[in-house]
Amino acid sequence: MLTPYQRMCHKIFGGITKNFTKKNYKLKDNLAKARIEMLPEAYMAYAWMNTIIGAVAGFVVGVIIREILIMLLSGGFFGKLAVSSLLYIINIAIFAPIIFPALIACAIYSLFLTFPSSKAKTRKKDIDNHLPYAANFITAMAAAHATPQAIFKSLGKQGETYGEVSREAAWIYRDMTALGCDLITAIKRAIERSPSEKFQEFLQGIIGTLTAGGQLKNYLSGRAEFYMRENRREQRDLIESIGVLAESYIVVGVAMPLFLIIMLVVMSWVGGMAALSTIMLSLVVLLILPIIHVAYSCIIHMVTPKV
Numbered sequence: 001m002l003t004p005y006q007r008m009c010h011k012i013f014g015g016i017t018k019n020f021t022k023k024n025y026k027l028k029d030n031l032a033k034a035r036i037e038m039l040p041e042a043y044m045a046y047a048w049m050n051t052i053i054g055a056v057a058g059f060v061v062g063v064i065i066r067e068i069l070i071m072l073l074s075g076g077f078f079g080k081l082a083v084s085s086l087l088y089i090i091n092i093a094i095f096a097p098i099i100f101p102a103l104i105a106c107a108i109y110s111l112f113l114t115f116p117s118s119k120a121k122t123r124k125k126d127i128d129n130h131l132p133y134a135a136n137f138i139t140a141m142a143a144a145h146a147t148p149q150a151i152f153k154s155l156g157k158q159g160e161t162y163g164e165v166s167r168e169a170a171w172i173y174r175d176m177t178a179l180g181c182d183l184i185t186a187i188k189r190a191i192e193r194s195p196s197e198k199f200q201e202f203l204q205g206i207i208g209t210l211t212a213g214g215q216l217k218n219y220l221s222g223r224a225e226f227y228m229r230e231n232r233r234e235q236r237d238l239i240e241s242i243g244v245l246a247e248s249y250i251v252v253g254v255a256m257p258l259f260l261i262i263m264l265v266v267m268s269w270v271g272g273m274a275a276l277s278t279i280m281l282s283l284v285v286l287l288i289l290p291i292i293h294v295a296y297s298c299i300i301h302m303v304t305p306k307v
Contacts, residue, residue, distance in 0.1 A: 008049075018041040020041070050112065058105065134158075134162040143217055
């Protein structure tokens with residue numbers, strides 16, 4: 001569902017972007033996998049409009065910076081600077097209305113181009129993390145002789161527990177009820193738009209089992225056991241990786257700064273370099289140590305599954 005602003009963008013640029021995105025199948029695929037409910041031409045029109053607005057805003061900022069620099073130059077504020085520094089400031093004043101619009105426009109356009117694929121990768125990771133637990137949920141319902149439609153309906157309501165897997169199931173149920181698709185067709189459509197190869201394989205196995213007339217309960221039970229076994233192996237690998245990070249943190253974040261601080265203190269006492277040692281010590285304590293701690297925190301946050 002487009003917002004009024006997005007509809008306006010599509011109305012202005014839709015005719016041009018339709019031809020522009022006609023053969024851009026990758027964008028269409030990324031939008032579907034990222035669950036961005038926009039046509040490729042509407043998304044590109046939205047991107048173009050925001051890029052133009054960003055360029056205009058950058059031009060205004062560049063003009064303001066230029067006027068401020070010109071005012072400071074004419075007032076003699078930079079009178080004591082060297083000629084090379086003055087020329088550098090003059091160049092900034094001249095090219096600011098050109099540089100700022102170009103930088104902001106390129107940044108916004110690049111962000112719009114990469115956002116669908118980035119969001120699709122985020123959804124893929126979430127699906128892979130939740131799939132072992134969602135497979136157990138599906139297996140339990142199949143063991144209770146629930147129909148596939150009831151299984152996907154129930155799983156679709158567990159968004160807080162099973163994340164993007166639940167949303168994929170909700171779309172399968174929507175295709176069967178709202179769009180009138182049969183079970184096989186709805187699952188095939190889910191395979192096409194899913195960003196996770198593991199989930200695609202899982203759904204493809206359901207299709208193969210139903211088509212061959214096999215027992216869906218047996219297939220689901222086997223896959224759930226396999227996914228849990230794989231999940232335990234991945235958890236062991238994760239724990240080992242975190243252990244390596246912890247050991248490196250002790251060296252880089254604890255031992256090395258302490259050794260450096262002691263060395264700087266000794267240098268200030270013995271070598272007569274008190275001023276330089278004080279500056280270096282301040283850099284270590286106020287800059288290097290926080291950067292190390294924040295960097296390791298970010299790494300741990302990125303490698304730890306959000307389940």
